[in-house]
Amino acid sequence: MDSHTLVEAAESFGTPIYVYDLPFIHQRLSLLKEMFKDFDFRLAYAVKANFNKDILSILEKENTMVDVVSFGEYKQVRLVGFTPDRIIVNGNCKRKEELEQYVKDGVFSINLDSYEELLRLEKVLSKPIRVSIRVNPDVDAKTHHHIATGLKENKFGVDFDTAAKMIERINTNKMFDFIGLHCHIGSQITEVEPYLEAVVSIKYFAKSMNLKLKVLNLGGGWGIDYGNGKVLDLGDYKQKIFPILKEFDSTIILELGRWIVAPSAYLVARVEYVKRTSSKIFIMLDTGMTHLIRPALYGAKHKIIPLYETKNRKKIKADIVGPICESADTFRKSYTMAEPQEGEYVAICDVGAYGYAMASDYNLIPKPKEIIWNGKELLRSS
Ligand code: LLP
16 A cells, blocks of 8 residues: 555545555465465464454455454454354453353354363353363563563463363363363564474473374464564574474464554554644644554554655654643654644554554544555445
């Protein structure tokens, strides 16, 4: 999608808007298919990254699976046509009524997050159900601490000793079909080593228990380049991880979210005005942290590009901020940009994952509209 298309979107629909490049998502899916062509591989797209129905429809038509973490996500994917046997249920705190429904519907797998959850599930078993166990391998994913999930201090999953006890218990109950192990060590991971450590520890565990896993689910987490050149090297991943995956002889599932959708979207905003104080320059946008909270929450640095002619413009160093009554409402600090004029547009990049999905109504500023670019035309998303 080029900048003319983004300006056209801003002018046709008004700002702020999320604009999604759908052909990009198709490209990602093809890349993934090609990469894993020698495996029995399934993508279970992580709905939490972006639950937009037009995006989910693409995945539905491409016959992927989905990973959901709440009943809301479950209802959303059912609405766009995913049948229960294509849905994996994750989450560290599943409600009883919801577990009951997942069993009734016969989802692909309920991924148990704790021994306590196993006991809870036993109480609502009305028919046989496939289950997996989320193990926590105590691995440092080397990412922001808010999105690291594979250390023993994190609330997610169980250690291998607990997993062993759970498997013993599961195997005594004919209502359970134990299909495999699940592991998600974190998000925006840009090094292969943490994955290697995790998968090797799972391999030894499976060997020690003499387990034949139908499914090995390695979660998501593939990091993208947010503009600092740091990105998960997929060649390196293939070289180091694939030989171990082959030893499992299982269906391999990845629950990628960010890698599939993050680079597909832009948050297009209008410059309200440029404010000068005695110590700083602020570029004020009509979008803020309630539309994209990643900078405020994780110190994430998204690239911001001008959608106006920059030739012969003076460059300024400014904080790019929004209208929310919080000082954390800052997208970038001391960012160098050609000085915009009131009414011109900028695009914040790589916002397709955890962008709109994390938006809120705080300050009662309406959420942005979502616009899709299907390669030919711009449309308001349903
Ligand atoms: N599977 C499980 C069990 C997860 O918890 C997650 C993400 C994923 C898969 C997908 O991970 P991905 O491929 O997207 O990295 N809001 C944060 C990210 C939180 C991720 C939560 N879990 C952010 O904006 O960076």
